[in-house]
Amino acid sequence: MANVSIEIYERMLDHIRAGTTDLADTMLAVPAAHFSSEAHAAHERALFRRQPLVVACASELPEPGSFVTRTVMGTALLVVRQADGRVEVFLNMCRHRGGKVEMAETGRKRFFVCGYHGWSYEREGGLRGIPFEASYGAIDRACTSLIKVASEERHGLIWVDLSSRDGIDLAGFLGAEADRELATFGIGDMEILFERRYDIPANWKLVMDGAYDVLHPQFLHPTGVGKLVESNVGVWKDYGRHGQLFTARRRLAEIVRSGASPEVAWRYFASVLVLYPNALVIPAPDHYEFWTVWPSMTSPSECHVHIRFLLRPETATEEVKARVGRSLAILEEAAINEDWPMEETIQANAGTSPEVDFLYGRSEVSCQHLHHQLRRDLAGLDV
Ligand code: FES
Numbered sequence: 159m160a161n162v163s164i165e166i167y168e169r170m171l172d173h174i175r176a177g178t179t180d181l182a183d184t185m186l187a188v189p190a191a192h193f194s195s196e197a198h199a200a201h202e203r204a205l206f207r208r209q210p211l212v213v214a215c216a217s218e219l220p221e222p223g224s225f226v227t228r229t230v231m232g233t234a235l236l237v238v239r240q241a242d243g244r245v246e247v248f249l250n251m252c253r254h255r256g257g258k259v260e261m262a263e264t265g266r267k268r269f270f271v272c273g274y275h276g277w278s279y280e281r282e283g284g285l286r287g288i289p290f291e292a293s294y295g296a297i298d299r300a301c302t303s304l305i306k307v308a309s310e311e312r313h314g315l316i317w318v319d320l321s322s323r324d325g326i327d328l329a330g331f332l333g334a335e336a337d338r339e340l341a342t343f344g345i346g347d348m349e350i351l352f353e354r355r356y357d358i359p360a361n362w363k364l365v366m367d368g369a370y371d372v373l374h375p376q377f378l379h380p381t382g383v384g385k386l387v388e389s390n391v392g393v394w395k396d397y398g399r400h401g402q403l404f405t406a407r408r409r410l411a412e413i414v415r416s417g418a419s420p421e422v423a424w425r426y427f428a429s430v431l432v433l434y435p436n437a438l439v440i441p442a443p444d445h446y447e448f449w450t451v452w453p454s455m456t457s458p459s460e461c462h463v464h465i466r467f468l469l470r471p472e473t474a475t476e477e478v479k480a481r482v483g484r485s486l487a488i489l490e491e492a493a494i495n496e497d498w499p500m501e502e503t504i505q506a507n508a509g510t511s512p513e514v515d516f517l518y519g520r521s522e523v524s525c526q527h528l529h530h531q532l533r534r535d536l537a538g539l540d541v
């Protein structure tokens with residue numbers, strides 16, 4: 159379970175007493191075109207294809223031979239647990255004439271057989287058999303293994319780097335602080351209880367913005383989340399590329415304003431760990447939400463959201479599962495009926511008025527962070 163440190167607790171109490179929130183140094187203007195321009199979206203896609211991205215939870219691959227197939231930024235991948243417990247990621251592409259070697263989304267296999275002409279591959283990726291081999295001509299088996307993509311399993315999540323065939327320095331990518339926070343979550347010991355996928359007609363950054371926007375709950379969710387979470391009070395921990403937002407439950411604010419000193423307790427807080435560029439971990443008392451938000455490969459105006467609800471299997475009583483089910487219903491209610499429809503209006507406006515700037519105030523430090531980091535990375539991108 160995530161911890162609320164004394165530092166976070168005291169910063170939050172100070173903000174509640176003073177009516178303040180963490181501030182960025184300056185306001186940030188982001189061109190609306192960054193949400194609607196085809197050229198900008200193409201740059202972002204190139205960026206995504208050159209850095210670590212989470213493709214699966216480790217628990218989706220529980221034993222040797224367990225696999226999942228995923229299409230990540232247009233590339234078909236086959237993610238396989240090996241006999242020694244490691245995970246390997248391959249291009250899901252037959253070395254004969256390029257068919258997918260595995261069509262199922264998930265399963266467990268000893269080897270993989272391409273459905274087109276029957277070439278088969280070991281789970282380690284090596285070519286296993288070729289029907290009618292004698293009539294093909296000379297085939298160099300050393301050069302016909304499935305093609306590996308660099309991957310690393312860390313803290314219960316599996317990352318790939320589509321640009322690399324070698325390793326990933328994931329500890330370096332995460333940095334000491336995000337690495338430490340993620341380690342405390344224990345995601346490796348959790349299983350997926352619910353999983354939902356949504357296609358949203360809005361740019362991926364708008365969905366990210368909405369997921370850690372401290373300013374909006376009381377306005378956009380007046381009868382739901384806005385009643386539970388205090389708007390415009392946040393503590394932002396900057397972890398370099400990544401970061402973590404803490405917000406206060408209304409109950410905490412009420413106790414503080416009454417003059418009492420509440421104990422340091424997780425139940426008074428909500429938080430989001432933002433794993434740049436497109437993943438979020440949201441701890442809750444019973445479960446964790448894990449989000450990945452994927453840019454569309456064809457349009458700046460669309461994205462794909464994948465949300466998993468993770469739970470420790472030993473805590474999964476019927477009562478807890480029912481509670482987590484209610485959390486999913488509350489999330490869907492807010493996201494589907496309130497957040498995403500608002501983001502769709504922004505998308506439409508960005509499309510018709512790309513010359514305007516959208517403003518991110520100093521108080522919107524959590525939302526500013528993604529745009530600053532993208533600006534830095536896109537400036538250094540050689541495409
Ligand atoms: S394309 Fe896979 S066996 Fe021919």
Ligand SMILES: [Fe+2]
Pocket residue numbers: 368374375378379492497
């Ligand atoms: Fe929201």
